[in-house]
Amino acid sequence: MTTIRVMLVDDQELLRVSLRTVLSADERIEVTHDVGNGSDAIEVVRRHRLDVVLMDIRMPRMDGVAATAEIVRIAPATRVLMLTTFDDDELVVAAIRAGASGYLTKDVRPAALAQAVCDVASGTAALAPGVAATVLDLVRQAPMRRTAALDGLTPREAEIFGLLARGRSNNEICAELVLSENTVKSHVRAVLQKLGLRDRVHAVIYAYENGLVGRQELPG
Amino acid sequence: MTTIRVMLVDDQELLRVSLRTVLSADERIEVTHDVGNGSDAIEVVRRHRLDVVLMDIRMPRMDGVAATAEIVRIAPATRVLMLTTFDDDELVVAAIRAGASGYLTKDVRPAALAQAVCDVASGTAALAPGVAATVLDLVRQAPMRRTAALDGLTPREAEIFGLLARGRSNNEICAELVLSENTVKSHVRAVLQKLGLRDRVHAVIYAYENGLVGRQELPG
DNA sequence: GCCCGTCTCACCCCTTCGGGTGAGGTTTGC
């Protein structure tokens, strides 16, 4: 059995040194590289085979999330384990969506850290207890995040979009806004075209995915 | 600091005894009850204050998921930690949605088990490494979850509904499932009729409002 | 003044969709 090749990515050199000490104590692990920012990390990934990248989420010169996305893209076999001082909810989600295999807070105990590295190397995932709660909440009922995803729409178009998202037909919209159906169709066309959506079905999905619509009941 | 009051729920008495031994070795933990099925567990929860319920997911007389849902309903402060021999994907999701605070496999090491009990008691969550990967996948691109909101649909219809919820056109569906468009239309009609929905737009809304679909990306 | 964006509406086209009906095949259960 070969050792697990690990790279450390953190802007604090002091922390890198201590991480190296901790991980090197585990005979299953070999720390082959350590760098201070995301750009350098990507360079290393491009040139060397790595099993696990242990990455701080907040860094200068390309943040951890962006670096993770790029690393996963160019080296899918390499696992990325995020390391952070906080269990910032948004960053957790962003990191996971970027393709991170785990998310640990820096108060993790040394033995647990080494174990987590081995876990992700073997294809499983590692979550810090405090982070796990956040993730479970996400599974339970997906959150809605507010976005400026309607930029570029005129006020009227945004209004039409809101009705589209609620499942209104063109006919219902023209009744509610006192417009001719032709006008409604013009607005709908503009909305779909500007947002790059194929049809009103996709408009509904877009609305939900971007948190642009609250809870609603279906009539009937 | 008071001890953490724990109840064990498992149909195998042998396992209950060994769990009791393991957990009692930790001075932070006090095993106050142990029962052999979900119904008894609920009775205990009704009468006593508990911090953590350690529950097997497969049991006679009300399965672990149903019992969890009921326990969470009547005693929201009590945390439920699922314990299972497998990391069955569907059961993981069901347990989490029922309100479980953690999910461990029975190959967990004793010290880790005690730590997990303390973790969930303090409000965080505990996930076994093998389970965490499953959950992360759900966050990344959540697949369709099985729910009562789809009762009455045949398996094929439920499958069609899942594609409807993702914004697929009839044409795309018939390509993905290798069916004629006429067949797809038949299924779509049955789905809309059974769920009392006007059109596919409302089907998407229904899916989101009932948590039947996770985060997804729109193509393009 | 003029231009530009917005809102309004009209007409055309063709595709997609929802609804109705019927029908042949399989599997499941009584």
Next chain:
DNA sequence: GCAAACCTCACCCGAAGGGGTGAGACGGGC
């Protein structure tokens, strides 16, 4: 063996939706 689901597919129809073009009215900004 028969009934009852279920899956499959076909044909029909009318309505709804998406796309294109054009155009009149109003407003603000230069």
